[in-house]
Amino acid sequence: MTRTVLPEIIVRPAPGNPRRAIVQAGDLTFPAALGRGGRTSRKREGDGATPIADMRLLYGFFRKDQVKVPLGTTLPMTPIDKTMLWCDAPQDASYNRPARAPFKPSHEKMMRGDHLYDICLVMDWNMSSRSRNRGSAIFFHLAKPGYLPTEGCVAIKRRDMLRLLPLVGPETVVRVL
Known part of the structure; x- marks a missing residue:
């Protein structure tokens, strides 16, 4: 049986709060959080803003100690372990790329105590064509x-993420308006 994958997910700003959004995925609608800096068309490292852009979903990560697998998506999904990091140091060659501990340049841990990355999908922001200081880990x-x-x-x-995962794949684009 062939499964239909959504071509796009629309992320619209929520009325009255620049840090909130409404996510439209086919017939599904979910509330969402955006960056502390709201949305921007001029994304810079550390500004806390969500880029206004069309971003393809590339792949994802999940914590198998927190989430039942399979997840039902056609996106490539990798289990997170304690050594997984994400480089956010603009001057490093690994900028906006996964890294492994031990790693001295500035980075984020993918295995977080707050569980935000128990399911984490990587969007194509500053990935296919990287520029220093244009933002990382979106x-x-x-x-x-x-x-x-x-x-x-x-x-x-x-x-909501568990409902969304079976509907997305590598061809899905997240459009932040």
Whole structure:
């Protein structure tokens, strides 16, 4: 049986709050958190803003100690372990790329105590064609309680992510308006 994969996910700003959004995925609609800096068309490293852009979903990560597998998506998904990091140091050759501990340049841990990356999808922001200081680690991940702002990502509740995963694949584009 062939499964239909959504060609796009639309992320619209929520009325009255620049750090919140409405995610439209086919017939599904979810509330979401955006960056603490709202949205921007001029994304810079550390600005806390979510880029206004069309970003293809590339692949994802998940914590197999926190999430049942299979996840039902055609996206390539890699289990997270304690050595997995993401480089956010603009001057390093690994900028905006996965890295492994031990790693001295600035980075994020992928295995987080707050569980935001228990399911984490990598969007093609500054990945295919990297530029220093244009922003790193722009993910589609799990939201904090109360949809508190992210550092520039799009975040939804776990239950919504589990409903969304079977509908997305490498051809899906996330359009932040």
